[in-house]
Amino acid sequence: MKVLVLGEGGQLSTELLSTQRKKGIELHQWGRKEWDLERPEAIEDLLKNLRPDVVINAAAYTAVDRAEEEEGKAYGINALAVEALAKACATCNCRLLQVSTDFVFDGTASVPYLSTDTTSPLGVYGMSKRKGEESVLKHLPRTGVIIRTSWLYSAHGNNFVKTMLRLMKEKDSLGVVSDQRGCPTWARGLAECLWDMCEANQLSGVYHWCDEGVISWHDFAVAIQEEAFSLGILEKKIPVGAISTEEYPTPARRPSFSAMDCSSTVEGTGVAQRPWRDSLIEMLISLKAQG
Numbered sequence: 001m002k003v004l005v006l007g008e009g010g011q012l013s014t015e016l017l018s019t020q021r022k023k024g025i026e027l028h029q030w031g032r033k034e035w036d037l038e039r040p041e042a043i044e045d046l047l048k049n050l051r052p053d054v055v056i057n058a059a060a061y062t063a064v065d066r067a068e069e070e071e072g073k074a075y076g077i078n079a080l081a082v083e084a085l086a087k088a089c090a091t092c093n094c095r096l097l098q099v100s101t102d103f104v105f106d107g108t109a110s111v112p113y114l115s116t117d118t119t120s121p122l123g124v125y126g127m128s129k130r131k132g133e134e135s136v137l138k139h140l141p142r143t144g145v146i147i148r149t150s151w152l153y154s155a156h157g158n159n160f161v162k163t164m165l166r167l168m169k170e171k172d173s174l175g176v177v178s179d180q181r182g183c184p185t186w187a188r189g190l191a192e193c194l195w196d197m198c199e200a201n202q203l204s205g206v207y208h209w210c211d212e213g214v215i216s217w218h219d220f221a222v223a224i225q226e227e228a229f230s231l232g233i234l235e236k237k238i239p240v241g242a243i244s245t246e247e248y249p250t251p252a253r254r255p256s257f258s259a260m261d262c263s264s265t266v267e268g269t270g271v272a273q274r275p276w277r278d279s280l281i282e283m284l285i286s287l288k289a290q291g
Contacts, residue, residue, distance in 0.1 A: 004052040007059030015191035040084035067124040082132035086139040102150035107255025123252040154187035178218035178242035182258040183210035186279035196269040208260035211276035
């Protein structure tokens with residue numbers, strides 16, 4: 001099976017590369033030099049030359065706040081490029097696994113969102129990702145898979161966990177939002193789920209994947225400090241206070257509750273969710289090993 005991963009060098013593509021252990025997979029990774037997502041018209045000829053069986057699109061515009069000012073760029077990468085990719089996959093008869101986000105929801109639910117629930121994004125980032133989803137479902141009704149994830153982090157790149165570790169070393173105290181709740185996701189676990197989805201040819205439509213448990217950003221920050229201190233990554237602890245969204249205004253509105261129900265993914269792939277804290281500990285151990 002020939003698999004093309006888009007988004008070379010990113011958190012998820014890096015973990016896809018490190019977790020690919022199944023035999024019989026010919027893996028290709030493309031970054032901007034192979035396909036510039038701001039030139040979507042080039043993708044059809046590129047796919048015709050490579051002829052992959054599966055494309056995993058781990059590339060995206062993810063600057064949530066900056067998207068409010070760069071609407072055209074966000075839509076260009078998350079919507080127009082995905083539409084071109086979906087059409088090209090249909091022409092080349094290959095499956096597409098499109099990674100999406102919890103930001104397609106408005107956060108008004110009180111129980112974890114099902115993959116069939118109505119979407120209603122609050123900002124440009126979420127709206128652009130939803131447009132990408134719609135294109136995949138339209139052009140690849142039988143061979144397109146949307147996999148929504150949330151609060152993604154890893155030992156690579158920029159993410160909440162690494163930002164908290166840096167600030168906890170630099171600051172005497174921190175305030176972290178406590179009234180936004182969701183599910184952290186270790187990129188390695190998502191990568192392993194995506195590899196199983198590659199094998200499950202019968203899957204199509206919308207799925208969710210995140211680690212198990214619903215917490216606030218403040219809960220997450222407190223756990224990061226506790227576990228990093230116990231592993232010797234942090235030499236001291238600092239006060240981590242709980243603040244409200246109103247006390248930490250941002251250009252983009254964020255869903256106050258974006259936990260997702262992953263039961264259909266578990267049933268479709270046989271992959272079990274891991275408790276979020278177990279994943280965090282394993283990631284921190286990996287980060288420590290990297291120095």
